[in-house]
Amino acid sequence: VFTLGIDVGGTFARAAVVAADGRLVTVAKRALGERKPEAVADCVAHAVAEALEAARGVTIIGCGVGVAAQLNPSTGRVRVAPNLGWRDVPFGELLCARLGRPVWLLNDLSAAAYGEFYAGAGRGQRDLLTVFVGSGVGSAIIANGQLVAGIGGVAGELGHIKVVPEGGRRCGCGELGCLEAYAGGHNLIEQCRELVAQAGSPKLLALAGGDPSAITPVHLEEAALAGDPGAVRVYHQMRDFLGVAVANYVTMLNPARLILGGGVLSRLPALRRSVAEGVQRYASRVSLTEFQVVDAVLGDDSGLMGAGLLAAQHAQASHRITH
Amino acid sequence: VFTLGIDVGGTFARAAVVAADGRLVTVAKRALGERKPEAVADCVAHAVAEALEAARGVTIIGCGVGVAAQLNPSTGRVRVAPNLGWRDVPFGELLCARLGRPVWLLNDLSAAAYGEFYAGAGRGQRDLLTVFVGSGVGSAIIANGQLVAGIGGVAGELGHIKVVPEGGRRCGCGELGCLEAYAGGHNLIEQCRELVAQAGSPKLLALAGGDPSAITPVHLEEAALAGDPGAVRVYHQMRDFLGVAVANYVTMLNPARLILGGGVLSRLPALRRSVAEGVQRYASRVSLTEFQVVDAVLGDDSGLMGAGLLAAQHAQASHRITH
Numbered sequence: 001v002f003t004l005g006i007d008v009g010g011t012f013a014r015a016a017v018v019a020a021d022g023r024l025v026t027v028a029k030r031a032l033g034e035r036k037p038e039a040v041a042d043c044v045a046h047a048v049a050e051a052l053e054a055a056r057g058v059t060i061i062g063c064g065v066g067v068a069a070q071l072n073p074s075t076g077r078v079r080v081a082p083n084l085g086w087r088d089v090p091f092g093e094l095l096c097a098r099l100g101r102p103v104w105l106l107n108d109l110s111a112a113a114y115g116e117f118y119a120g121a122g123r124g125q126r127d128l129l130t131v132f133v134g135s136g137v138g139s140a141i142i143a144n145g146q147l148v149a150g151i152g153g154v155a156g157e158l159g160h161i162k163v164v165p166e167g168g169r170r171c172g173c174g175e176l177g178c179l180e181a182y183a184g185g186h187n188l189i190e191q192c193r194e195l196v197a198q199a200g201s202p203k204l205l206a207l208a209g210g211d212p213s214a215i216t217p218v219h220l221e222e223a224a225l226a227g228d229p230g231a232v233r234v235y236h237q238m239r240d241f242l243g244v245a246v247a248n249y250v251t252m253l254n255p256a257r258l259i260l261g262g263g264v265l266s267r268l269p270a271l272r273r274s275v276a277e278g279v280q281r282y283a284s285r286v287s288l289t290e291f292q293v294v295d296a297v298l299g300d301d302s303g304l305m306g307a308g309l310l311a312a313q314h315a316q317a318s319h320r321i322t323h
Numbered sequence: 324v325f326t327l328g329i330d331v332g333g334t335f336a337r338a339a340v341v342a343a344d345g346r347l348v349t350v351a352k353r354a355l356g357e358r359k360p361e362a363v364a365d366c367v368a369h370a371v372a373e374a375l376e377a378a379r380g381v382t383i384i385g386c387g388v389g390v391a392a393q394l395n396p397s398t399g400r401v402r403v404a405p406n407l408g409w410r411d412v413p414f415g416e417l418l419c420a421r422l423g424r425p426v427w428l429l430n431d432l433s434a435a436a437y438g439e440f441y442a443g444a445g446r447g448q449r450d451l452l453t454v455f456v457g458s459g460v461g462s463a464i465i466a467n468g469q470l471v472a473g474i475g476g477v478a479g480e481l482g483h484i485k486v487v488p489e490g491g492r493r494c495g496c497g498e499l500g501c502l503e504a505y506a507g508g509h510n511l512i513e514q515c516r517e518l519v520a521q522a523g524s525p526k527l528l529a530l531a532g533g534d535p536s537a538i539t540p541v542h543l544e545e546a547a548l549a550g551d552p553g554a555v556r557v558y559h560q561m562r563d564f565l566g567v568a569v570a571n572y573v574t575m576l577n578p579a580r581l582i583l584g585g586g587v588l589s590r591l592p593a594l595r596r597s598v599a600e601g602v603q604r605y606a607s608r609v610s611l612t613e614f615q616v617v618d619a620v621l622g623d624d625s626g627l628m629g630a631g632l633l634a635a636q637h638a639q640a641s642h643r644i645t646h
Binding site: 070080125127139141143144146148149150154156157158160161173174175240244247248251254255282284285286287291 | 393402403448449450462464466467469471472473474475476477478479480481483484485488496497498501563567570571572574575576577578579605607608609610612613614
């Protein structure tokens with residue numbers, strides 16, 4: 001039994017034929033051109049055709065699509081996809097028509113978490129919390145061996161918990177004081193540029209070769225570790241908000257493992273260490289007795305794998321209900 | 324098929340014969356005398372004998388015991404039970420020997436949440452968050468129609484998330500800055516007495532008839548609503564910490580319903596309203612589209628019902644594994 005696992009990110013669409021054991025049989029990748037929903041669906045369709053062509057003859061029983069978005073899996077409607085510039089797009093319907101087969105949409109981090117659970121850093125455990133810090137901040141929860149989706153499919157939105165409930169920074173989601181507004185890569189860079197514009201961080205500007213538009217979160221960590229006061233302020237704020245927030249979810253969910261991933265966490269080793277230390281410091285003692293912090297190990301494959309595996313479950317569940 | 328559902332609180336032990344549909348066939352209640360584990364086990368045994376006597380002839384397939392404690396369901400060991408003054412007590416083993424049958428320990432609020440899920444305020448939904456504010460602050464999560472216990476059985480410890488990560492008040496659990504240290508009934512009363520000792524709240528003292536030891540959380544709400552500055556400070560702090568914390572869990576878990584219960588929330592109507600408003604204000608927009616705040620409806624019965632129902636599940640699962 002095979003499924004299609006698809007990942008729609010901000011830059012690429014990727015499609016894989018996924019075996020029942022999670023193995024990726026074939027993978028195809030296409031750069032997104034236009035971000036219009038129809039153009040993205042076309043791009044996905046080309047990747048799918050290529051992946052299927054290479055795996056010729058297999059029978060596909062389901063199709064799971066991870067999208068970097070807040071979306072409702074039961075309707076296939078994308079509510080907000082900041083990287084794609086979408087708001088309220090019936091992408092599931094659109095893609096279903098374009099591919100000529102039913103598709104099942106889910107959040108990209110949920111798909112990735114399920115991949116890590118099944119075959120990666122969470123293997124063998126039934127209770128996991130994954131936290132990804134990249135351009136945004138996201139997470140996913142596995143409890144009792146199942147993905148926690150919530151009634152509307154938007155569980156796990158760690159980036160949008162409020163860390164400054166009154167008068168906080170504006171987040172990409174439109175609300176104020178979200179964790180992502182302080183700790184997501186895009187927002188970190190924005191804060192760095194504000195700092196540099198106010199002449200608040202000479203070291204940071206020097207590390208970016210004097211060009212504010214070249215600043216990355218890696219420069220921020222470097223400047224902060226070098227003691228640049230402006231950089232220290234932004235960096236510590238992010239670090240402390242992340243550490244306490246993640247610790248509080250460990251207290252609340254008592255996972256066997258916290259799986260850390262995403263571009264910012266994987267490229268900022270001191271931050272990765274601080275988050276792990278923050279959890280040890282702020283989580284309740286009893287939640288830490290059988291607890292480990294580990295890194296995501298499957299990279300980009302986890303999302304394809306998870307989308308494919310969950311599509312298989314979904315197809316089998318629908319089958320049971322229908323017949 | 325029948326089970327025993329038992330609830331060990333800080334004041335009473337109660338036992339019920341529970342039918343497969345959650346109905347309580349018979350209920351017996353005994354006041355706890357001594358708090359020593361052996362004495363409590365004796366007291367439970369008397370309540371059980373009485374409940375069984377009244378339901379004579381039924382076959383009992385399992386026994387679930389909710390305890391107001393942080394405990395490990397898989398070992399039956401109680402780690403901390405502040406109301407009973409216990410630390411690291413093998414109560415499951417003790418009770419098993421005393422009753423002459425296997426028992427399955429769980430947190431009392433988890434049992435209550437499962438009762439509400441099955442037959443009360445959460446009926447018909449698969450994703451719930453219950454928050455109980457009484458002498459302590461606790462919660463339980465139902466996701467995909469299952470109780471979320473975590474690897475060590477201590478998930479849901481909302482009272483022990485950190486709301487003042489550095490330099491906060493000392494909590495009953497021994498840590499600093501926990502939500503319960505600001506919002507649990509015991510701690511509220513302590514804060515009120517501190518206030519009164521510093522002559523910081525004349526209104527509050529008057530409401531308690533001039534006797535600091537008579538102050539209850541009801542007086543605090545009354546004094547705060549009357550504008551007494553000291554009471555306003557303590558009350559707003561509790562209200563805001565609770566509102567944001569609960570909202571952040573709604574963002575993270577996307578439940579269909581938030582079920583509110585416990586002595587403090589049920590006796591302080593303005594606080595109950597403020598928590599509901601805080602959730603509407605601070606939770607992410609997308610998590611609120613199919614969301615309701617409701618009150619727990621089963622009272623003390625929910626814990627007996629939940630313990631009995633979960634014991635039946637547990638017995639059947641063990642049965643499947645063994646044979």
